[in-house]
Amino acid sequence: MRKYEKIVIRGAKKYFFRFSSHQRIQHAILFSCVILLALTGFPLRHADEAWAKPLYDIMGGTTVAPTIHRFAGTVLLILFVYHTIYWITLFYKNRVLPLILEDRLDPWTFVKAVFSMEMMPNLKDLRDFIHQWKYLLYFTNTQPQYDRMSWKEKFDYFAPYWGVPILGPAGALLWWRDEVTHILPGIVLNAAYIMHTDEALLAVLFLFFVHWYNVHYAPEKFPAGTVWMTGYLTEDEMIHEHYGEYLQVMKEEGYEAEIKPQH
Amino acid sequence: MLLPGLLLCGIPKDTIAAEDELNCLLCHKHRGLSRVEKDGDFRLFYINEELFADSPHSRNECKDCHSDIDRIPHDPSKGVDCTRECHMLEPSGKQKFSHKFMAEELAKSVHGRLKPDGTPKPNQEDYPGCKDCHDEPLFRPLSFYKGEEIAGVSQRGITRCKSCHKTGDFAESFYKHVTSRLHKTRSPKEMIRVCAKCHEDRELNKRHELDDTIHSYKETFHYKLIALGSETTPDCIDCHVVVGENPHLIESKETKTSSVFKKNVPTTCRASECHEKAGANLAGFQTHVTYSREKYPLQFYMLIFFKSLLAVVMYFFLTYVFLELMRRLFPDFSFNRQEWAMAKARRKIHI
Numbered sequence: 001m002r003k004y005e006k007i008v009i010r011g012a013k014k015y016f017f018r019f020s021s022h023q024r025i026q027h028a029i030l031f032s033c034v035i036l037l038a039l040t041g042f043p044l045r046h047a048d049e050a051w052a053k054p055l056y057d058i059m060g061g062t063t064v065a066p067t068i069h070r071f072a073g074t075v076l077l078i079l080f081v082y083h084t085i086y087w088i089t090l091f092y093k094n095r096v097l098p099l100i101l102e103d104r105l106d107p108w109t110f111v112k113a114v115f116s117m118e119m120m121p122n123l124k125d126l127r128d129f130i131h132q133w134k135y136l137l138y139f140t141n142t143q144p145q146y147d148r149m150s151w152k153e154k155f156d157y158f159a160p161y162w163g164v165p166i167l168g169p170a171g172a173l174l175w176w177r178d179e180v181t182h183i184l185p186g187i188v189l190n191a192a193y194i195m196h197t198d199e200a201l202l203a204v205l206f207l208f209f210v211h212w213y214n215v216h217y218a219p220e221k222f223p224a225g226t227v228w229m230t231g232y233l234t235e236d237e238m239i240h241e242h243y244g245e246y247l248q249v250m251k252e253e254g255y256e257a258e259i260k261p262q263h
Numbered sequence: 264m265l266l267p268g269l270l271l272c273g274i275p276k277d278t279i280a281a282e283d284e285l286n287c288l289l290c291h292k293h294r295g296l297s298r299v300e301k302d303g304d305f306r307l308f309y310i311n312e313e314l315f316a317d318s319p320h321s322r323n324e325c326k327d328c329h330s331d332i333d334r335i336p337h338d339p340s341k342g343v344d345c346t347r348e349c350h351m352l353e354p355s356g357k358q359k360f361s362h363k364f365m366a367e368e369l370a371k372s373v374h375g376r377l378k379p380d381g382t383p384k385p386n387q388e389d390y391p392g393c394k395d396c397h398d399e400p401l402f403r404p405l406s407f408y409k410g411e412e413i414a415g416v417s418q419r420g421i422t423r424c425k426s427c428h429k430t431g432d433f434a435e436s437f438y439k440h441v442t443s444r445l446h447k448t449r450s451p452k453e454m455i456r457v458c459a460k461c462h463e464d465r466e467l468n469k470r471h472e473l474d475d476t477i478h479s480y481k482e483t484f485h486y487k488l489i490a491l492g493s494e495t496t497p498d499c500i501d502c503h504v505v506v507g508e509n510p511h512l513i514e515s516k517e518t519k520t521s522s523v524f525k526k527n528v529p530t531t532c533r534a535s536e537c538h539e540k541a542g543a544n545l546a547g548f549q550t551h552v553t554y555s556r557e558k559y560p561l562q563f564y565m566l567i568f569f570k571s572l573l574a575v576v577m578y579f580f581l582t583y584v585f586l587e588l589m590r591r592l593f594p595d596f597s598f599n600r601q602e603w604a605m606a607k608a609r610r611k612i613h614i
Contacts, residue, residue: 047487062493136586141597141606174484178541186547190562193484198569202576210580219591 007253008232015232016242016249024231026083030160031228033076038204040069045197073171080164091117118149119158125151143262145244156211163203170196235260285335287325288312322436323349345393362393368511369393373518386470389461396457417442451489451498455480458499474558479551497537502550506534 008015019027043056043065059065095113099105115122129151131144149157170192173180177189215225220236227233238246243262250259288310290296296308315321326332328343346366348359369375369391376390377383384390408419420442424434449457455477461467463477480486485496504510505522514521522531528546532538538545549559556563595606 043491044484044487047490048481053491056491062488062491062495136583136590138590138593138596139598141595141599141602178538178545180542181538181544181548182542184544186544187549187561189545189548190552191565194562194565194569198566198573202569202573205573205577206580209577210584213584219588 004231006249007255014235014255015230016235016238016246017231018227018233019231021231024228026079026086027228029075029079033072033079034203034207036068036072037076038200040065040072041200042204045200070171070175073168076164077168080160080168087117087119119154121151121154125154143243145247145262146242147244147248148242150241152214156214159203159206159211163199166195166199167203170199284324285326285332287335290336319440322351343394365509365511366393368509372512373515373521374513386467389467389470391461395460398457451494451496454498454500455486455489474551474553476551479553482552483550485550495536501534502531506531 004017004020006017008017039055040059043052043059046052056062056065060068091113095116096105096110099109099113114120124147128144128146131140131142132151134140135143173184173189173192174196180188215221215228216223218240220240225237227237233242235246239260239262247259250256291308291310292312294309298306298308300306320328327349328345328347329340330344330347331341346361346363348361348363351360352358353360370377374391375384376387408417421435421438424438428434428437459477462473463475465475467473468475480499481490485498488496489498500510500513503513503522505512505520505527508522514524516523516525518524519526521527525546529541529543532545533541549562552559552562554563554566595603595610597603597606
């Protein structure tokens with residue numbers, strides 16, 4: 001695997017490594033599928049609205065748009081499985097294999113290994129969460145010093161882990177509605193319909209308002225963040241969002257003298 | 264309602280239509296011919312000759328339907344009875360033609376005014392007569408040429424007939440007669456509008472203890488695709504009429520011969536080009552879901568769950584975003600006075 005510099009300096013500005021190209025490609029496939037799914041799904045959800053038919057016609061109309069929707073859904077599900085295999089492999093290689101080699105693998109060390117994963121919620125997240133709300137409500141004017149992944153980003157990450165297992169199977173049931181009714185009762189399709197349509201609304205609202213605020217609309221990023229393309233964060237973003245990691249990386253890379261304050 | 268009814272009695276154009284035997288058009292050709300009734304209804308008595316000439320009744324004489332008019336000027340006319348026998352001989356049976364059979368089918372259906380034992384159902388005025396559904400615009404003849412939809416009878420189509428049937432207006436009227444019945448001139452959207460005329464009426468639904476079936480139908484993929492331009496998904500009569508049956512015979516879901524009687528639903532769904540490969544379980548799918556707690560508990564609680572989840576997640580994060588933006592305006596302030604003072608002091612040094 002390619003080794004990424006933790007800090008890259010371009011034009012006297014520091015950029016901090018965040019996502020490998022492998023991860024960025026996964027993300028690009030993910031958002032392309034989600035946008036296609038939303039564009040071909042929401043006109044159907046709101047079929048009586050004035051914008052629905054023109055948009056649906058642009059997406060291919062009643063004969064093509066459903067095919068695009070199913071294609072994007074299938075790709076998204078494959079990506080979901082691929083990504084799960086991806087982190088399980090990484091987890092095994094980086095955290096479990098060393099334990100096996102050192103002959104220290106037991107249930108306790110395994111659980112500790114699980115919670116040492118980057119995306120795993122931990123006690124620091126709870127402390128940061130409380131600290132963040134104290135800050136937002138003016139009980140303190142110091143900000144939490146987030147590590148590599150803040151609780152917000154972990155929530156963002158786990159959102160598809162809640163959404164895809166609901167949307168995907170429900171969508172598949174509706175896709176193969178005729179075949180399904182040989183095995184399952186018809187009311188399953190009623191349930192699948194509600195799951196698919198209501199969870200889709202939650203996913204889209206969350207992504208286009210909350211996630212896009214976090215990565216695009218926030219004042220230090222507006223009009224658009226670039227980390228999803230470059231894989232690197234600016235120093236300003238780093239100080240705003242990952243001050244804990246910032247301090248650590250600056251020290252490791254020998255820039256201790258150039259550390260800036262949090263505000 | 265009224266205008267189409269009146270159109271039927273209008274006066275046809277020259278040779279194609281019947282003769283204006285009582286010279287009705289002398290008055291009824293005037294566009295402003297109208298009256299405000301005692302009950303406040305505005306009634307228009309104008310007959311559009313061109314529209315009438317294109318209608319299925321263009322060969323009828325006015326008095327064929329408006330039988331109570333025998334002199335001119337006439338008294339206010341009574342309503343038209345569609346089950347009257349008219350002047351035409353029905354070609355297959357050589358009997359006088361009448362819509363009586365359709366009316367009989369309608370009377371047998373769930374829309375009939377009498378119960379099976381012959382006693383009248385309550386709320387008589389809610390039950391539809393012929394003209395409640397058969398609004399004239401629904402019978403607009405349409406022709407299709409190279410993907411274009413054209414109002415009126417296809418002249419290109421008639422040309423083929425006329426190459427043999429040269430005499431008189433036989434080709435034209437026969438062609439119109441047959442094609443207007445072969446074409447599905449009613450688009451699914453129009454069909455839904457016809458049923459919605461009554462079934463969307465809250466008061467009517469309450470009187471007859473019916474659910475708002477139009478609204479619940481509009482929640483289905485069947486309708487949503489129709490709204491987006493598809494004509495391949497079913498409208499009301501596609502499911503509520505037994506395949507091959509007379510469309511006037513729409514029956515209650517409690518009637519054993521009905522297409523929506525529990526045991527018959529799988530057959531109805533598995534109609535050709537619909538869910539042909541579906542299992543019998545498809546009948547368990549609930550089409551007209553109203554999300555009432557008593558009738559549809561599963562859907563009701565699922566909806567509560569997803570709406571609550573949506574509300575909690577979105578309100579939480581939108582509050583968060585709002586507070587975070589506000590916080591940027593007052594970075595130094597803290598209820599902790601010591602912290603506040605320190606922040607202010609720090610800022611002075613920086614300046």
